Amino acid sequence: MSQFLRPALSALDPYVPGEQPQDKSYIKLNTNENPYPPAPGVLDAITREAVSQLKLYSDPTIAPLKAAIAQQYGLQPENVFVTNGSDETLGFSFLAYADAEHPVTIPDISYGFYKVFAQLFQVAPTVIPLREDFSLPVEKFCGVDSMVVFANPNAPTAIALPLSEVEKIVASNPDHVVLVDEAYVDFGGESAVSLIDRYPNLLVVRTFSKSRSLAGARIGYAMAQPALIDDLERVRNSFHPYNINRLSMLAGVEAMKDTAYFEDCCQKIIKTRRHTAEALKDMGFTLTESATNFLFAAPNVISGKEYYEKLKDRGVLVRYFGTQRLSPYVRITIGTEEEMAVLLEKTREILKEANP
């Protein structure tokens, strides 16, 4: 750190992404990527011609991608906002709606970036603890007199909140934006998109990184009534109007159009999740009910840390968080059937070694 950095930034704890080791090849179950490749149309769209067009700026209106997303969800392009990953949507939303005088309410255990953005933009967050069973105490998010941000389904707990409960939070905070981060909704959650036409304060945030197999393309989006989208466009156009590059735009349109491929990938992951969860339960693990592409799982004879380390030694990477309440647990991304078979085999070895 230099002596020039603003004090507010030197005090910040930046987001720590999951390991992305480049040294040896692991079975990578630590950052919730999709194990299946992007839709076939994506591969065909990235032609030599498309690459040669990189000499030109990208389309700052992002119109083709907005149209593809709007069509998929029965909305208009005016209801859609698109960014470089949904992290950017989250950042722009904090910038648009929260500051020192406009606080934000978030759960204590959720996506780590919410706290980072609160620090970055000098917003005082009200942090509400999850219940003992990691469910969201809905009543504590109702009528809170601040912006509300939460993930549904939540991470890393994997638990989904029913739509009726989400609606209670949205309806009880009519004077504040309620941001519902639906990064994992395609794996079993109930989306709040159907509430958009009734609630001018609802902002639904999504990503292409998980269910659309495009983590490396960096595409996120939000859906809301046009007035909220206008707010976010003001921020985007004051920061980076060319935030979606040409190749990602092509990739995103193709990935959004191919509903059959998308549904097939989601179904495969849901099926593999069920097998894996059953096998882990049989080995004595404690698991939450997952509506996501990952499992939140605690072994019963060793700590979360030990399990994480022993899996890593055996070439399988999962995510360990290590904070107090999460320390018994790891977060395991659902990979292919073959990858999960290896995870289960290594897990059996590790438990046998711990408890011969």
Ligand SMILES: *Cc1c(COP(=O)(O)O)cnc(C)c1O
């Ligand atoms: C992965 C994830 C994101 C970020 O996704 P990107 O679009 O890759 O930036 C946002 N929110 C949650 C809850 C996530 O798990």
